[in-house]
Amino acid sequence: MMENQFPIRQIIDVNGKIALPEYKEKMTAELAKKFYKQMIRIRTFDRKAISLQRQGRIGTYAPFEGQEAAQVGSAMALAEGDWMFPTYRDHGAAIVFGHSLSKVLLFWNGRNEGCIPPKGKNIFPPGIPIATQIPHAAGAAYAERKRGSTSAAIAYFGDGATSEGDFHEGVNFASVMRAPVVFFNQNNQFAISVPISKQMNSKTIAQKALAYDIPGIRIDGNDVFTAYFETLQALERARNGGGPTLIEAVTWRYGAHTTSDDPAKYRDQVENVKRREEDDPIIRVERWLKNEGLYDESWATTVKEEAITEVEEAVKEMEAFPKADPADIFDHVFAEPTWQIAKQKKEYFDLIGGEI
Template sequence: MELDFPMVQVLNEEGAIVQPEYREQITKELTMTMYRHLIRTRMVDRKCVSLQRQGRIGTYVPYEGQEACQVGSALALDDGDWMFPTYRDHGAMMTFGRSLTTTLLYWKGRTEGCVPPEGKKIVPPSVPIATQLPHAAGAACAEKWKGTKNAVIVYFGDGATSEGDFHEGLNFASVFHAPVVFFNQNNQYAISVPISRQMKTKTIAQKAVAYDIPGLRIDGNDVFAVYFKTIEALERARNGGGPTLIEAVTWRYGAHTTSDDPSRYRDQEESKKRRDTTDPIQRVERFMQREGWWDEEWVNQVQEEVNAEIEQAVVEMERYPKADVSDMFDFVFAQPTWTIAEQKEAYLQWKRGMER
């Protein structure tokens, strides 16, 4: 049984290509597109943390450090593909076409924040851990049985592999040869629990062996490795090859959420060291400098354009009224059940009592 899953890398930490077979595909245009998305994704994340600290949005889930995972994998998708994200994957959703205003509305608690852009199959982010994996397997089977070439990508963290839905999703997909890519972002902590205390296996990728599906382990801070390996897995899925499990090894610099203090459970010096050596954006910058593609004026222009986009989205987000808690009951079923109706009435009675 093959249990050796070496780390796949295309662009190393110094910004050098180490897989020459991909060199011709890494054009200046592709690199600049990726860099723009990476910068946009990080700037949005930092703005959202700031907005939460000011009380302008609710509890927020930051992802700084995981940009290459989300940008590279989302750029690999075709327009007709499905995306099943978690609460930490708004970088992937924005890269796949979700507007920044919609992203902010999600964190403001508005139902509009769950609506995908026209023509895109982006399922609302899953907050319960791993529940999206069986859903993704089901959507993939539906596409297969309809005879389309559409594939599915589903995101989850290392902590999700400890949930029963992880097994159910991979088992169902493997049995029915579903066209789905299980994309694991192993940021090495499930809230405060290090991966060494979550599982006995050395890698997450090797769990694919139990389902007789391909598994691979990639450098999640290498946007090119993420992009090309996700494309290959998606193409395999489209053409009848079934599911693939990808473990993208990465690191989140900050807290699990804005309600969390990571200094209580891990050494922040490690985050600082990783930021200096393995940061996904700095890696692309080093590559562009090596290639003679680095243009300070263009980079400044990108940052200015993204900043203007962010500020406009904040203005648009704040035009919406505060979310109505009764929306929680109205948007569960197309036709509310009697239990939902009772719960809503109980809430409204409580609210009337509080307002007296």
């Protein structure tokens, strides 16, 4: 029933054929090529990060490969001045919205500097405890509405997050306050190892919007066009006082939850291979471009080469970053250090022979 009430919206199908012709005019070559470029960029980043982790050059890493369409489409719909509240698996979206690649790598290499967004970019540090960033997005968005601006917020979260209290409290708060926020769920169907069937009896995540009387939209999360246009529309509604929207982007992560687990233990990897072949978000755009006669092999090669260069540069920058300064443990707990922190810092620096 609920699957019928919340059908999966799809603008292009897995074969790259247009499924909703009313979008035809808006689907320009320029837009599609931007999507493609961003998806290649973040996939290149993601693969490099895994390899860096394997070589011990960064710490544990949470890969997002397979979810590029959802992250690129939604992040490209944002405007300057909007707020982004990502999780630890949404740095693809954060990069698309303007975060620096080397800073994101720094975060995964255990440094606070990686949580500082570039100037003018309202990107929160990744939400680590599940769903806790959702009330923040509601609050930041509400603050925008209160001061009469048209900026909005987007909160990212996974399927498992919708079982958490913070999801319900945050969405309810936003709904009551008509906060301009888009709750962008990436339903990759697994919360680490637990499949969605054990996570909820609800047939969809989008239906959870019904309880809060806000629009709930279910989309093909591997179709970047749908992710983009639906987020754009939800943001538009938010900016015009229409309140929040819940978007469920149905997708799949190819890899592990993090580099610390083996998905073969909990998931049928045959399904994984099949999805890669049949439903890859990047291949889908490639097919559409080919169907439209817009695909150019040498352009695609250039895009891939540029992405590799950019990522390699970011790795160099991350690795050239000055070593962690122990003073940073003490200096940012409060605006002014308390006597406890000042004392501990002094004692530690006396011990290691450094200068405060």
